[in-house]
Amino acid sequence: VGIGDDAAVLHSAGTLVWTIDEQVDGIHFRRDLLSMRDVGFRSFMAATSDVAAMGATPWCALCSVVLPTDFADADLEAFARGQRDAAREVQAGIVGGNLSRGPALSVSTTVLGRGEHPVARAGARSGDRIWLAGSVGLAAAGLRALTQGLSDARLDPAVAAWRTPRALIQAGLALESRATAAIDVSDGLARDLGHVARASGLAAVLDEAALVEDGLLVLAAEALATGALDLALYGGEDYALVATSPVPLPGFRCIGAMRTGAGLFLRSKDSERLLSTRGFDHFAER
Amino acid sequence: VGIGDDAAVLHSAGTLVWTIDEQVDGIHFRRDLLSMRDVGFRSFMAATSDVAAMGATPWCALCSVVLPTDFADADLEAFARGQRDAAREVQAGIVGGNLSRGPALSVSTTVLGRGEHPVARAGARSGDRIWLAGSVGLAAAGLRALTQGLSDARLDPAVAAWRTPRALIQAGLALESRATAAIDVSDGLARDLGHVARASGLAAVLDEAALVEDGLLVLAAEALATGALDLALYGGEDYALVATSPVPLPGFRCIGAMRTGAGLFLRSKDSERLLSTRGFDHFAER
Numbered sequence: 001v002g003i004g005d006d007a008a009v010l011h012s013a014g015t016l017v018w019t020i021d022e023q024v025d026g027i028h029f030r031r032d033l034l035s036m037r038d039v040g041f042r043s044f045m046a047a048t049s050d051v052a053a054m055g056a057t058p059w060c061a062l063c064s065v066v067l068p069t070d071f072a073d074a075d076l077e078a079f080a081r082g083q084r085d086a087a088r089e090v091q092a093g094i095v096g097g098n099l100s101r102g103p104a105l106s107v108s109t110t111v112l113g114r115g116e117h118p119v120a121r122a123g124a125r126s127g128d129r130i131w132l133a134g135s136v137g138l139a140a141a142g143l144r145a146l147t148q149g150l151s152d153a154r155l156d157p158a159v160a161a162w163r164t165p166r167a168l169i170q171a172g173l174a175l176e177s178r179a180t181a182a183i184d185v186s187d188g189l190a191r192d193l194g195h196v197a198r199a200s201g202l203a204a205v206l207d208e209a210a211l212v213e214d215g216l217l218v219l220a221a222e223a224l225a226t227g228a229l230d231l232a233l234y235g236g237e238d239y240a241l242v243a244t245s246p247v248p249l250p251g252f253r254c255i256g257a258m259r260t261g262a263g264l265f266l267r268s269k270d271s272e273r274l275l276s277t278r279g280f281d282h283f284a285e286r
Numbered sequence: 287v288g289i290g291d292d293a294a295v296l297h298s299a300g301t302l303v304w305t306i307d308e309q310v311d312g313i314h315f316r317r318d319l320l321s322m323r324d325v326g327f328r329s330f331m332a333a334t335s336d337v338a339a340m341g342a343t344p345w346c347a348l349c350s351v352v353l354p355t356d357f358a359d360a361d362l363e364a365f366a367r368g369q370r371d372a373a374r375e376v377q378a379g380i381v382g383g384n385l386s387r388g389p390a391l392s393v394s395t396t397v398l399g400r401g402e403h404p405v406a407r408a409g410a411r412s413g414d415r416i417w418l419a420g421s422v423g424l425a426a427a428g429l430r431a432l433t434q435g436l437s438d439a440r441l442d443p444a445v446a447a448w449r450t451p452r453a454l455i456q457a458g459l460a461l462e463s464r465a466t467a468a469i470d471v472s473d474g475l476a477r478d479l480g481h482v483a484r485a486s487g488l489a490a491v492l493d494e495a496a497l498v499e500d501g502l503l504v505l506a507a508e509a510l511a512t513g514a515l516d517l518a519l520y521g522g523e524d525y526a527l528v529a530t531s532p533v534p535l536p537g538f539r540c541i542g543a544m545r546t547g548a549g550l551f552l553r554s555k556d557s558e559r560l561l562s563t564r565g566f567d568h569f570a571e572r
Contacts, residue, residue: 006336006469007305009404012298018381019293020348020396024388050292062306064394095304098394102310108350108384108394110306118295183292 008095010060010112017056017113021047025068025105028237028282033146036075038163039107040082045167046186047109048090049239052172053184056115058092063109066102090169117176124181124200124244126260131179131252133171133241135161136189136211137228140235140280141220154223157216165239171251175243182243187279190233193242194264194277200244203261206233206275208268210255233266236280294381296346296398303342303399307333311354311391314523314568319432322361324449325393326368331453332472333395334376335525338458339470342401344378349395352388376455403462410467410486410530412546417465417538419457419527421447422475422497423514426521426566427506440509443502451525457537461529468529473565474522480550480563482530489547492519492561494554496541519552522566 023043025031034042044061051058063083067076087094092111142162145155168184175182181200185192189206197204211232212218221228243249244258256267264275309329311317320328330347337344349369353362373380378397428448431441454470461468467486471478475492483490497518498504507514529535530544542553550561 005406005408006339007303007342007399007404009340010302010304012300012302014298016296016298017293018296018346018348018398020350020382020384020394022350022352022384022386022394024352024386026389027387053292054295056293060304062304062396064306064308064396066308066310066392096306098306098308100308100310101313102392103312103390104388106352106388106392108306108308108396110348110350110394110396112304113293118293120291122291 008062014114015116015118017051017054017115017118019047019050020108020110021050023107031105034163036078037082040079041086041164043107043109044083044086045165045239047111048092048167049184049186051111051113052167052169053182053241054113054115054118055172055175055179055182056113056118058090058169059112059114060093060095061087061109061111062096063094063107064098066100066106068103068105069101071105090167115176119175119179119182121181121183121196122199124196124202124258126202126258128180128244128246128258129254130193130204130206130256130258131243131245131249132255133168133252134238135214135217136185136238136240137217137231137235138220139165139237140231141217141224144224150223152223154219158220161238165237167239168241171241174250174252178247178249179243179245182241185238185240185242186236188234188236189242190264190275190277191279196244197262197264202258203263203265204256204258205265205267206256208266210253233275234278234280294348300400301402301404303337303340303401303404305333305336306394306396307336309393317391320449322364323368326365327372327450329393329395330369330372331451331525333397334378334453335470335472337397337399338453338455339468339527340399340401340404341458341461341465341468342399342404344376344455345398345400346379346381347373347395347397348382349380349393350384352386352392354389354391355387357391376453401462405461405465405468407467407469407482408485410482410488410544412488412544414466414530414532414544415540416479416490416492416542416544417529417531417535418541419454419538420524421500421503422471422524422526423503423517423521424506425451425523426517427503427510430510436509438509440505444506447524451523453525454527457527460536460538464533464535465529465531468527471524471526471528472522474520475528476519476550476561476563477565479528483550488544489549489551490542490544491551491553492542494552496539519561520564520566
């Protein structure tokens with residue numbers, strides 16, 4: 001039935017996964033750092049990423065938008081275009097929504113996905129390898145470049161990663177029959193992998209060398225004169241996927257292993273240290 | 287799977303209706319006029335009402351809440367209790383959600399409902415009667431009493447109607463096999479029935495006498511020294527159901543009829559006049 005009626009009408013059979021995500025101006029993005037088109041694109045991808053992290057395929061979505069009074073019709077059009085572009089990329093339909101006034105721009109996106117065997121956070125087993133699809137740290141580097149007003153070609157991929165993240169739907173499809181646990185990295189690898197470890201009653205051990213082998217991240221870290229490892233562990237909003245599995249996952253690379261115990265550890269050549277699982281603060285200076 | 291994972295997991299077969307609704311502090315409610323428990327209750331019922339208006343049964347819900355920094359843990363508990371109370375009343379499950387920070391309290395509620403033959407807005411036929419379940423105008427009278435600081439026993443039912451509206455699930459179940467069109471009255475009867483008339487390519491004729499026969503509304507209007515008819519036509523947020531059908535609908539009363547043409551009309555004893563279909567302004571003085 002679609003937009004304009006009180007509710008959308010869907011015909012479904014089977015298992016659905018269902019998520020809602022919210023992006024608020026000043027908290028998750030800043031309008032001075034992002035076009036309206038990108039606000040729409042990014043908020044849609046952020047919500048869809050939760051579906052990918054369950055190993056499911058996005059199916060359809062509703063969006064509720066709170067508009068401040070300074071919001072022009074052209075802004076709304078650009079925003080809607082960004083949502084549509086994102087929906088098209090992940091082959092999902094936007095079947096309805098809601099518009100209201102409010103003090104600040106905020107976007108709630110709810111997505112239904114289909115997948116017969118959704119992957120949760122709590123299933124990791126001791127001995128499983130830890131697998132990563134996509135980059136971690138790049139979006140945080142891009143946000144830092146934007147807030148510091150830096151212009152450097154080495155930072156361009158990082159800025160794009162923050163502005164227009166991609167939900168890793170194709171990679172997510174590899175999870176369904178193989179992964180024991182999975183999550184998307186929205187709050188930083190340390191924090192999100194920490195959720196998997198805690199939910200599974202295990203310790204996670206990350207391999208330092210594997211985390212800093214991402215060439216784009218290394219270049220961005222150089223341009224920022226900061227450490228790539230810190231960005232990889234604590235940078236959020238890349239919407240990478242991290243999973244545990246005893247077997248390799250197509251499209252993922254190995255970054256560590258699960259073992260008995262608790263906590264998050266970093267293994268270098270000869271040593272191992274306990275890591276903090278603190279999260280990503282969007283606009284906090286580090 | 288429920289709260290704590292990236293997404294809820296549902297097993298479904300058949301037709302679903304799906305809606306999202308947003309309630310923003312200062313626009314749809316004011317924290318000085320409403321307890322936190324009632325903010326939770328009311329936002330849940332407002333969203334569920336859209337499912338009732340399709341003739342469907344609420345099944346499950348996700349809630350995304352933006353919390354301002356002055357929001358205490360006790361506030362969040364009271365809010366969640368209100369949501370739970372509302373969900374229990376309509377026998378729906380809250381299966382997940384999202385919390386974020388922001389400049390003002392706002393609540394997005396998305397509800398999935400089940401119903402084999404959802405009723406849309408566009409199916410009314412010439413000659414159908416117009417049917418109403420629940421009160422219209424009472425919630426607006428209650429809001430006016432609160433904003434004007436009036437205390438009068440005649441206004442108590444009106445204040446309760448605004449603070450703790452009920453989605454009319456049972457009445458909605460009568461729609462499925464009988465109604466040609468239906469909508470819930472959130473923006474005022476004139477405006478919402480106007481949507482049905484326009485979508486169906488018809489005119490709607492309301493019966494003045496039927497609109498002012500609600501004893502509670504008449505008493506509330508007396509206490510406010512205002513007209514009951516104006517409240518009934520332009521007061522919003524009662525979440526009454528209005529439907530069109532050639533046959534009586536259990537739990538509904540007849541308030542008019544559809545005919546060929548366009549527009550919204552009010553019929554009194556000997557005359558008929560065209561009505562404005564303007565909507566309800568939550569906090570505007572009239």
